[in-house]
Structure formats: structure tokens, C-alpha cells
Amino acid sequence: MELGGYADRVARIDLTAGEVKYEGINEEDARKYIGGRGLGVKYVFDNGPQVDPLSPDNIICFLVGPLAGTDVTMSGRMAVVTKSPLTGTVTDSHQGGWSGARLKWAGLDGLIFKGKAKQPVYAYVEAGKVELKDASDLWGKGVHETVRTLRERHGEDLSVAAIGQAGENQVRFSGWVNENDRISGRGGTGVVGGNKNLKAIAIKAAKNPPKPKDREAFKQAHKDVIKAINESATLAPRKGALSVYGTNSLMMAVNAIGALPTKNAQLTSFANAFNISGAHIQQSILVDNPTCHACPVACKKEVETEPGKFHIRMESVEYESAWSFGANCDNGNRDSIVFLIDLCNDYGMDTIEMGNVLAMTMEASEKELIRERVSWGDADKMVDLVHKTAKREGIGNTLAEGTERAAKAFGDPSMSMSVKGQAIPAYDPRGLKGMGLAYATSNRGACHLRGYTPASEIVGVPEKTDPLAWQGKGRLLKLFQDFQALSDSLGVCKFSTYAENPGHYAAQYSAVVGVPMDADGILTIGERIYNLERYYNNLAGIGEGADILPARFLNEPSQSPGSQGHVCELNEMLQEYYEARGWVNGVVPEEKLKALQII
């Protein structure tokens, strides 16, 4: 394949036989689906939508896009793609840091694992080759110790993505965590690894970015992007909101408009929001601002909490995680939240789902549906339950099944704030109507990253829309979903979309890959990827009627200023959205599949 940016090499690892084979990337697939998420969805689709996620026949792919690991700004992302044991949908989950870049530098676009190893193994990747090595000494260890051990064993220039005990114990929302505590958190991809006895991947490579096909075009495209980032109110290094406060800059804004789910979304604002906000953290416990490959923004916030039982030094106090263990559990104890995030990272669990599970359990306790006493905001109990969940001990065995399954087990499914089996992130659909539609129509379950409407509804990118208006959100969301599928497939950070538009992506793609592309063309690829995922889900039995929201958001009006009296008008938005998509009640019709050249 002559396309630039690709290593044109994917390793297929048969864990049952212990064999590795190599293949190039099909050029038609590369042109139609790009890489990362898009290509991963194609591989998972070709493996068959009927596969049991926990069978050896399910595949798990670690893939990067053609821009990953190059000199393109913010190009450090890796996708983990599989059929989800949490939702039954196709799922992709992403991580930053250096693991994605290093996979490219090691001479590979991806690793596809199938089968099940007889005993724990890890995949060691170097110079285009993959070796399976014994991981018996790593099994049972947390991510942090696994990373330390592998770094001691294999030396410098090493990236590691590992599962913790949660993945080994098949906690349904476990993920893959890398050496910088960046987690592919959503969708339970860690379970698939644990089920296959795959503990980690370790990638050894020195910096070796592929060169763009058209260097002159790249220089201009790169210059345009740097200019856009430097002028961005959100991304400008050391000045923009993300750079100064990290993602947790959102806490006060979302709270102010009455869209912060609080006490398992019983409420829509939190009295202690400032205490857990990015502004407070920046003033009180911030110690450093780490970054990822090729990123000048440095949105990560490394903190060190006060001495005491919640003392920890860690990075990645993200908004979603701070909300999940904070407002949603009615917990205003900043240091306990940081401690809980780090604990989840070490166990390898999705903080969003874990916080939701805890909040739902608090509601169950409040309603006396369970014997276990779990009070709102009891940070010590939260820590205890995180340990129990990761180890599947006592009530933890139920919590490990995720919010939806656990709520059913407790006798009241309406307590679960989930869609298609995955719990909601940190935006209440009654105060941010577009996010309600985004959750319902996400192909991987409730998710803020498929189509991030707060970029428009709060930040005003590309233009400001009213968070309380439902009109127009269907068309807006389609555009966001198609655009944001591209970040995930190119291998660039989604935050680039705060400054870059599809034209920027097209120009960088053209320059690196060597294929002429414009904004409309690249958005069509994003649309194709989104539709392929939907088609997969339809074939897997997730079709008409699956795009729904918990009744709380539809029927219980918000009580907070800003969104007072509002519910989420999902049905109205769905009509507009399906029309924009050309779908029929959530099902992709054949003519759409043909028009997009999916079939």
C-alpha cells in the first residue's frame, strides 16, 4: 500500500495457538475507514456481529490511525476496538500519552488478538515483530506495578497498556491503562483481555515519526493548525481553558446551567461544585501539567493531595471522573475523589461507570432495597466498595456487572442512568438537551465523546446553541458524530476539534497520506464509520427502539436554576436526527448502506 502515515503492517495474534502472522492493510479499507476506530470497527464487523464477546472468537484490536505518531499536532491516540461485554455493541475506547505513537514507531498499525492463551501472557512489540511472553508473574498485580515491572525488564522507550485485577476478574467495565495512567475506559475492553489471559502489551520503540507524503503541503497544514490552536480560547498553551484547568474547567459551567447530574441524577446541580472543580484544584493541589505525544496544550493535571488517608500523587483528575465520584455521589471531598480515581486506574476500571454504580447503590441503600448501608458522600465506604468491585467480593460481585445489571439485581432498574448498558457521563440531558440525544443515539452506549454537543451548547464551537432548545440538535449531533469519528480514526486527540475544523483534518490527511481530500469528503468517511457501527449493532440485535434514555430524564423536571422545570424532549429530537441520518427508527436502511459504499 502506498498511502503515507501507515506502517502498512498489522499483527494477527492467535492466542490459542500462540502464533503471530502479519498482513498489510487492505487499501480500500484504509481509504474508506482510515484507521484507529474506523478500521477497527471494520475488522470487528468482518469477524461477525453474532460473536459472543466473552468467547475466544471475539477479537480485540489495538489500532492507530495514519496520523498517529507523526508530527501532526496532538497525534498520540490509540484505539482499542472489540465487541463489548458490557453493551453487546461494537465498542472502541481510546487512550492518549505515548502508547499510540510508540506502536507506530515500532512499525505497526495494529495488533489483533483472537483466541485464548492457556496461561497469562503479554505481547512484546519491537521492530515490527510481536512476541508472546509469560505473564504469570504479572497476573494478580495492579497496572502500576505491572508497568514498573515491564519497564525494569525491557528498559527505556517502552509504552505499556495493561489490565489490572479488574480485567482479570472480568469486571464488566474494566479497561486498558497505559504508563501515563491514560485509560481506554469505556465499554469493558479490559474484560475481553482478561478473558483471553492477555495481561498487557509492551511496545518498545524510540521516536521515529513517519514522514508525510507531501512535505510542502504538510508544512502549510501544520502552520494553519498551530495558528488555530494558539488563537483558541480553549486550547492556547498556558492560556486556554483546557491548558490551564484541564477538562475539569467544565465543572462550574455545567453546574451553573443546572446540567450537573447530582445524587444519581436526582438533582441537576451540586452545592459543593467549586470544591471539586478544576479552578479549585489548580489553586490548591496542582503540581504539574503533563502532556501527550505532539501536544502543546498539556491538559493533564498532576496533583498531590494533602497528607492523610487520601494522600496520593497522580495525574488525570478529569472532569468526568471528578463528577462521577463527586457530585453524582454527593461527595465534596476533593482528596477522596483524587484517591478514588487513582485506585480505579490501578485496578483498571472505568471511573465513569464505577461512580455511577456507587451512586446507584447509594440510591438503593436510601430506598432500603439492599441490606448494605451506603450513605451519600461516604468516601470511606466508596473506597471499600471500589476494592470489593475489582475483586468481586461480597456486594462487589454485583457492582462489577455495571450499573444497569446491578440496578436490576437490586430490584429497581429505573435507578440505572444508562443507555444500551453503559452509564451516563457528566451532563444531565435536562440541562443540555443535545447530550440527551447524544447518549440515546451513541453506538456504544451512553457516551459524551461520540457527539460532544456541549462544545456548541456551552463553549460555542463552532457556534453557540441554546442548551435548553431541542430544535436543531438532531442535525447538529449528526455533524458532531461524523466529525468526531474522524479524530478517533486519524489518531488525533478529540480536543483538536475545539480549534480545528474538517478542513484542517482534510488538509493534514492529504499531506500525510497523500490522498487528495476536502472537508466534505472527510466528513463522508466519518459518516460511513458511524453508519458501519450502527449496521453492526443492528445485525447484533440492537435496532429499533434501542435509542432511549432513562425515564428520570424524560419525566422528572429539573429543579435547579438554569434548567428549572425542563425535561429532555428525546422523541422530538430523534425524529429530526433520524431524518438527518436517513435511518428508520434507528435502523440503517439498505439504500443508505449502498450510498455510503458499506455494502
Next chain:
Amino acid sequence: MQELAGKRDIEVSLPDSAVVRDLLNRMVELEPSLARRLLDTDGNIPRYVNVFVNGRDIRYLSGMDTPITPNDEVTIIPPVAGG
């Protein structure tokens, strides 16, 4: 804004029939260092700054002419981002 003003609190007196514009102008009179954050060259709020009155974005009320009373909560949020 605390960093720009060098303080956590400022006290602002306004007439009974005040609007948001009056509040922001008065804040800038008291603390000129806040000007570049609160007002653009046309005297309006910059594009990425959000001003809420009781949680409602003033862009969907009466903009800078949105009336405010002593019991109202006015929230000024500088550019934010996340996801």
C-alpha cells in the same frame, strides 16, 4: 479573575434598574485588569465567555440588557472546555 484582580471579592453598588452591562462596566471600573476578560472592544462579552443570570445564558435572555436584582445570581464563566 481572582488572579487578575488580586483579590477574591469586590463589592459593587448598582442602581435598582441595573442590567448586566452595568454590572460588568462597574467591575471593570473598580478593577481595570478585568477588562480584557469581561469586555471586548465593542463593550460586549467576548465570544467564549459565558454570563448566566440564575443559570440562564444572557444570550437567550436580553443579552447585556438583561435586568438583574440583588437576589439574582450572576455567574461569569471564562472559556471552558472538556469532554
